[in-house]
Amino acid sequence: xxxxxxxxxxxxxxxxxxxxxxxxxxxxxxxxxxxxxxxxxxxxxxxxxxxxxxxxxxxxxxxxxxxxxxxxxxxxxxxxxxxxxxxxxxxxxxxxxxxxxxxxxxxxxxxxxxxxxxxxxxxxxxxxxxxxxxxxxxxxxxxxxxxxxxxxxxxxxxx
Amino acid sequence: xxxxxxxxxxxxxxxxxxxxxxxxxxxxxxxxxxxxxxxxxxxxxxxxxxxxxxxxxxxxxxxxxxxxxxxxxxxxxxxxxxxxxxxxxxxxxxxxxxxxxxxxxxxxxxxxxxxxxxxxxxxxxxxxxxxxxxxxxxxxxxxxxxxxxxxxxxxxxxxxxxxxxxxxxxxxxxxxxxxxxxxxxxxxxxxxxxxxxxxxxxxxxxxxxxxxxxxxxxxxxxxxxxxxxxxxxxxxxxxxxxxxxxxxxxxxxxxxxxxxxxxxxxxxxxxxxxxxxxxxxxxxx
Numbered sequence: 001x002x003x004x005x006x007x008x009x010x011x012x013x014x015x016x017x018x019x020x021x022x023x024x025x026x027x028x029x030x031x032x033x034x035x036x037x038x039x040x041x042x043x044x045x046x047x048x049x050x051x052x053x054x055x056x057x058x059x060x061x062x063x064x065x066x067x068x069x070x071x072x073x074x075x076x077x078x079x080x081x082x083x084x085x086x087x088x089x090x091x092x093x094x095x096x097x098x099x100x101x102x103x104x105x106x107x108x109x110x111x112x113x114x115x116x117x118x119x120x121x122x123x124x125x126x127x128x129x130x131x132x133x134x135x136x137x138x139x140x141x142x143x144x145x146x147x148x149x150x151x152x153x154x155x156x157x158x159x
Numbered sequence: 160x161x162x163x164x165x166x167x168x169x170x171x172x173x174x175x176x177x178x179x180x181x182x183x184x185x186x187x188x189x190x191x192x193x194x195x196x197x198x199x200x201x202x203x204x205x206x207x208x209x210x211x212x213x214x215x216x217x218x219x220x221x222x223x224x225x226x227x228x229x230x231x232x233x234x235x236x237x238x239x240x241x242x243x244x245x246x247x248x249x250x251x252x253x254x255x256x257x258x259x260x261x262x263x264x265x266x267x268x269x270x271x272x273x274x275x276x277x278x279x280x281x282x283x284x285x286x287x288x289x290x291x292x293x294x295x296x297x298x299x300x301x302x303x304x305x306x307x308x309x310x311x312x313x314x315x316x317x318x319x320x321x322x323x324x325x326x327x328x329x330x331x332x333x334x335x336x337x338x339x340x341x342x343x344x345x346x347x348x349x350x351x352x353x354x355x356x357x358x359x360x361x362x363x364x365x366x367x368x369x370x371x372x373x374x375x376x377x378x379x380x381x382x383x384x385x386x387x388x389x390x391x392x393x394x395x396x397x398x399x400x401x402x403x404x405x406x407x408x409x410x411x412x413x414x415x416x417x418x419x420x421x422x423x424x425x426x427x428x429x430x431x432x433x434x435x436x437x438x439x440x441x442x443x444x
Contacts (some may be wrong), residue, residue: 002167018164019164019165019166019167019210020161020162020163020164020165022161022162022165022197022201025161041201042198042201042202043197043198044161045192046264052267053237053268053373054264056264056267057264057267057268058194058264058265058268058378061189061193061194061197061198061265061268062197063167063193063197063212065167065212066169066171066193066212066214067185068188070406095200108301110264128263129263130261131262131263131350131351132261132263132264133264134352141240
């Protein structure tokens, strides 16, 4: 077993894990953060996407022990300190960018990083940015709309 | 869908990593980006007894571009190489190929060298290395580093010239010569999927080559210098169709893959020849 420390959503968390513990399982089972969803567990669906030092990665294709000492942001960490939803979260709600919600944590993390790096993405940029996340309910149209809407919200709020 | 148990090592420097690999011998497996290895572990298609995680090894997260070409260290992630303006200026094919590798989120973790060592015959980067005549630098405990040319590096499907105890420390992609053009074209059912077939193409003032993916056990490099000099793209496509060795699977028949390789080669050769003309004009101006 390996003793690891992660800064998760700004809080230092410790866990004792075997080498083979996936980051997704460490977050869910060791740290109790079940917002990160596990879909396919081989890197295809994108549900388990979290931010590693700000960059979106598949937590099911990362060992927890590999990222010892690093900073992780999960869907639980996207809202503000008082629990107010982030612009990306509000846009998803407003545009009906989710139905069952299973894929949503991955889309939210991916879109949050996408808009940070590219505050006014083109249609192409959004499609490319979201191409690694699967949704079986929405047909994607409203998710794409939500990302553009989130870009507007972020721009309005930074004025 | 959980990885089988393994002994885990996280060396801090190259010497420690090579010592761990030497001790592990054939039981050892290197973990870099993990975007190919961890799915194999999760699906229990691989079960190495020892995993040597090089993510903490100092000095491997390097990327340099010079007049000779681009050298990527073992921890240079796809995304970093893709975004590097210096690398794109020296060898534009790298960025074009990387944009076809899986999805952006996968490219944040996956490494260029890892993709070469994984040696998937349908992957883009092995074809780029083979087309350009690049090389992979291997290190082992107590021995000198050796550079293996691309033509000898890919030995079979998912098999490379890396021996037990060796670590691929970097890969070298030669620069684009003046007056040359490159292109990468592939066809996949969905963007980001493994391609049914694909081609990387290089046209220089002296030569024209095509490297094909998904249609053989290793990237298949076809010299079409003669056909290109005559501007006979149909003959070049025919030469590619004759050389590839596609197999049938649930996604496509062997015949379709062969047809596709020819069509894509014709298109990509035209792209690259056009680019060679325009860059040639620029160089002369």
